[in-house]
Amino acid sequence: xxxxxxxxxxxxxxxxxxxxxxxxxxxxxxxxxxxxxxxxxxxxxxxxxxxxxxxxxxxxxxxxxxxxxxxxxxxxxxxxxxxxxxxxxxxxxxxxxxxxxxxxxxxxxxxxxxxx
Numbered sequence: 001x002x003x004x005x006x007x008x009x010x011x012x013x014x015x016x017x018x019x020x021x022x023x024x025x026x027x028x029x030x031x032x033x034x035x036x037x038x039x040x041x042x043x044x045x046x047x048x049x050x051x052x053x054x055x056x057x058x059x060x061x062x063x064x065x066x067x068x069x070x071x072x073x074x075x076x077x078x079x080x081x082x083x084x085x086x087x088x089x090x091x092x093x094x095x096x097x098x099x100x101x102x103x104x105x106x107x108x109x110x111x112x113x114x115x116x
Contacts, residue, residue: 007031013054016041023047029054035073038063038086046071051080057096060086069093079104 005028006013013029015037016022022044029035035051038044038060045067051057057073059082060066066089073080073096080096083089083105 004028005030006035012037013051015039016044020044024049028052029057034059036060038066041066045069050074051076053077056082058082060084060089062086064088066090071095072097074098 008031010032012034013027013032013036014024015034016039018040020042022041024036025045025047027049029049029051030053032054033056035054035057036046036049036059039062041063043065044063046058047067048070049072051073053075055077057076057080058068058071060068061084064087066086068089068091071094075098081091081094083091
């Protein structure tokens, strides 16, 4: 999915559960619970998205081989990027600004952390 604006009225911009080979790029998310929420989603990419004023911008959980790059998160209420068991993933060239916790991870240290 690309080039979409998702605003209030839905809880989550993109929710992917038990999926693979997705690319979510060039989207704008505002005032949602989650901009992007991945669970058990493998071999997928989130790139060049903008999240403004969401509770949690990007929640990536129990997934492998993700590429998360060139993502912007501004003024998230809780976290700009939350990783939980996002294994063997590349997290690079991201901007997180304004939340109480910019980056929260329970992922092994082999995953590269975002630029803040």
